Amino acid sequence: MKKILKFTIKEREIIKALDLPDEVFLPLIFSVRFGGDWSVNKKSKNLMSVKEKITKYDKEKKIGYTLETIYLFINPILLKEEGKIYRMEKCGNKKERELVERPYSVIVNGDYILKAVLNPKDMKIAIKHIKGPLTFFGSAAYGSSHELEHLANGNIKDIPFWDFEYVLDE
Numbered sequence: 001m002k003k004i005l006k007f008t009i010k011e012r013e014i015i016k017a018l019d020l021p022d023e024v025f026l027p028l029i030f031s032v033r034f035g036g037d038w039s040v041n042k043k044s045k046n047l048m049s050v051k052e053k054i055t056k057y058d059k060e061k062k063i064g065y066t067l068e069t070i071y072l073f074i075n076p077i078l079l080k081e082e083g084k085i086y087r088m089e090k091c092g093n094k095k096e097r098e099l100v101e102r103p104y105s106v107i108v109n110g111d112y113i114l115k116a117v118l119n120p121k122d123m124k125i126a127i128k129h130i131k132g133p134l135t136f137f138g139s140a141a142y143g144s145s146h147e148l149e150h151l152a153n154g155n156i157k158d159i160p161f162w163d164f165e166y167v168l169d170e
């Protein structure tokens, strides 16, 4: 309980120090607490968080950690996308995975962008205001595209996996 309180107080302090409305942080808080990418429309602002993960591994010492970088956008806009990747995705509000098409890379900007680096090794979440536009590849591009689609259309356009067909590979 004490730890939760301490964590929450520090979170409030950071939000206050950055001088942004509370609701703006919602997707970032979700990405930190529950993982993944998030988007929401609050008080006529589109908000989106996208997460990038890299594992740092020391082959000699055989030890490492997975660094998480979360980008929080206020009113994200897609400037450019390139490529078409067919992939399976599981949306938070659906039961099964579905087939979708995503760009391989995207360039995204926003009215305001925050970068939060969560380091599981030193247990710090370092937050900083950065300038866009940002280029994402692979996972973070798929995540951006998924969340931007939610913000634009609500639902995700997809093909259910029930349309797949098992084949015996002989």
Ligand SMILES: [Zn+2]
Binding pocket: 090, 091, 092, 093, 146, 150, 156
């Ligand atoms: Zn979704």
